[in-house]
Amino acid sequence: MAAGFKTVEPLEYYRRFLKENCRPDGRELGEFRATTVNVGSIGTADGSALVKLGNTAVICGVKAELAVPPPDAPDKGYVVPNVDLPPLCSSRFRPGPPGEEAQAASQFIADVVENSQAVRREDLCIAPGKLAWVLYCDLICLDYDGNVLDACTFALLAALNNVQLPEVTINEETALAEVNLRKKRYLTIRTHPVATSFAVFDDTLLVVDPTGEEERLATGALTVVTDEAGRLCCLHKPGGSGLTGAKLQDCMSRAVTRHKEVKKLMDEVMKSVKPK
Template identity: 45%
Template sequence: MSTPTTTAPVASTSTLSASEAEALKASVFQRLHPRIYYERFLAERVRPDGRDFDAWRDVAVNVGSISTADGSSLVRLGDTTIVCGVKAEIAQPELDSPNEGFIVPNVDLPAICSSKFKPGPPTEEAQVLSDRLNEVLTAHDVLPTSSLVIHPGKAVWVLYIDATCINYDGNAFDATLIAMVAALKSTRLPRARYNEDTGKTICSRHDRVPLTLNNLPVALSFGVFNNDVLMSDLTSFEEPLMDTSVTVVLGQDGGVLSVTQAGMGGGDTLVESCIASASKRRSFLAEYIYE
């Protein structure tokens, strides 16, 4: 006699409510035809997350969340979440730069933050982000390395500024720069002195001093879709659909520190439009960056 067999129920759209079935169809269509999906939203003058073209996502900044670090921050830009810690160590300066310490910014985009990243060594995107952030922090003298000298030629501070993305939903550069600046602002270093007789550096456990920071920068990024539609603060879904990307870095006084552009779309007035929009946004971010 044969034994009856049972089969597990197979999910189908017939077992879903009408709204769930529509949501499933939209999700499948979005994955298969992302550009057409996006264009249909833009035809209604709205983005998939409900924002206007020039709207930015909410920002939240918390500092001091890592008790073992010398400075730290947690930043949320929409659903993109960055945690940053600053760790200070004492080292000898370079022979040709006896009056300069070191800053070492680094960004990690682990597999846990997004399915687009795989386990293993740092991705190219993470390395590019680290290089860009290092350029912003060093080229504009945000933290003068001369202020990290304990004793010329003998002892200096090395600041490791490590940012890790714990949830990725686009615009990691803007979010990480906010996180690094906030972490540096919260950093307190032990007061240190170099003893020439013993050749050792002595640090005070209880006497800590803040860093010397100048012209704190903020980055505002944009994308151009179909070479004519300007978007602010891109999500991870939007980023690969853009033909052109622009990042404006503004200083504490509102002056333009740098503008980077990848792609040639957007017309002759693209950079001017981005700078104008970035300046408006900077005034909103001031309370998170400068206070």
């Protein structure tokens, strides 16, 4: 009977749970799914991480290459993120060029990197006007069940924390780059941005960490990105229902709490792989 009602009236079925301040999967409205992270998952990458948020799984691999700095910023390197949502992760995605959702996710991650200054592009410069690092950050969703932005942000941050770059010098006689693979150093991470996503129902109710089904039923969505100082790095509101100032403040408060949870998880993982 319940299964039939859910099929015919999925939104009304869901609203009945919301009235009791719970969700069909048993979570409270402000409760996140179990979150796990593993670093160094890809042996061929310069840094990598696998993040699971409930059933949603995202893997990030970072590949570092040498390039000439851009003419308008000779003292800066590059960070190039790309999010891939392949048919492998969900039937909602189709083969071919990146769809609108994947492109929007890639732009979101690029905005997070730029606004948070997690990696300063100046830190990637080796010789001004001559040589700099390019970090290609490929994020691939392996299993999609909603809230891919939070998972991607966490996976990128964990992978960047795992990056080790070799020492590079420029030979004055030959003007060629010399790479010393025996001497490597960890990438300098300036801030730790963490994303917290919400689904909006009927302009008033907010649920955190929405599943794929909740995203489909929601009337709006919001993602708040904060750093360890509680500063707002990015606010992503792709249309839908509006939010009052009070509701937005509630989201900010929850995002600050979520940051502490994720940062603690990150610190525990990195403690086991990074030497003191």
